[in-house]
Amino acid sequence: MKRQKVCWKITTRCNQNCKYCFGFTNIEELNYNDNEKVIDHLANSGVTDITWTGGEAVLYPRLNELIKKAKEKGMRNKLVTNGIYLSQNDNEYTKDILDNLDYLNISIASTSNATNKALGQEENHYELVKNLLEKLKDKNVKVTINTVVTKKNIGELDELGEFLNNYKIDNWKFLKFMPVRERAFINKEEFEIAEEDIEKRVGSLRNFENIRNVRYKKQKEFEKSIVMLSNADIVITENGVDRCLGNALEQEKIDFEKSCLIDKVKVLITYDDEKTTEDIVKTINNIDYAEVVGVSVNTEDTLNKIVKLKPTMVFAKYDVNGINGLDIAKKAGETLSKWKMPVFNILDSENRITEDSIDELANVSKTIGTKLNSLVRKPYNDKIVNIIKDYMENRY
């Protein structure tokens, strides 16, 4: 049986403030009833394994009940945690969680409190993890330790291994610090380390008899995971760029295999002349790796179709029904979250784009991120083909 795994970031709230954190932040959280529906939809879609994570997943109220529901549906449950709440609390809620998990991943970077503090964690992180590992001794759950490797802790892995060797550890997994998204990106200089250095360091660790597997998970492998955000958006990351595959609350069934394999550039066209639209549709549909997912003729229609059809790219006419295509891009930037924003290209039908408009394009790009791509003057077709080809090759 093929296993289909989903890593569910049930909340973006966290009780820790790691400086290497590359998690998503401030994403809307669904209520309990909606999340029950999401579990039904995941089960319909053939999901066999859920990894509960965040933020700190245990901060989501009634997580214990969701884990139990997933278990009843035949799914395996793994929880990734910083360990703080589970270590500090012994109550029905924590007991329920620990009793229904198949796997538990605990994050710790060092046994040195000074290093943990420098990484942005609470000062007694080592003691908290130690307390949790003691509690787990009589539980039937497989324990993995996650260690993010940075310049700060690469020299302290032997000591960490000696400590972990006092417990029964199924996996000790090393993850490269990844300078993606806000906090981690800002701290790139302070923490980043080369993959070869980590591989060499991990390879030279002594053999720990109580740690079954020691392995280094490369950034590329990390990106292969299918992630579901707290609003049920399903996202995969390619070369540091997030791509949305659908929404597990809105869709009763998701074809994960198809969504991940078909890597076509999905295009939406906003144009108010039927003949030209037809021509562009034909040109794009002739490209093997691209498809037109929709056409629209005004701002509202475009915004609705961006939300519904999730195009990767939009070609919008500069002046469509009296509305400037740049304004449509601006509006999209205001209304949509970052990973839902497609790449915008503005089609200039009558050579109306002036130097000022090009400056405006640069300003709009700054406002909405790097998602505004090109101004395209007539004749369109060859230029559109080249833009899509360039996008496929570089995936900006």
Ligand code: SF4
């Ligand atoms: S790395 Fe994990 S524990 Fe640390 S702040 Fe981010 S979500 Fe919280």
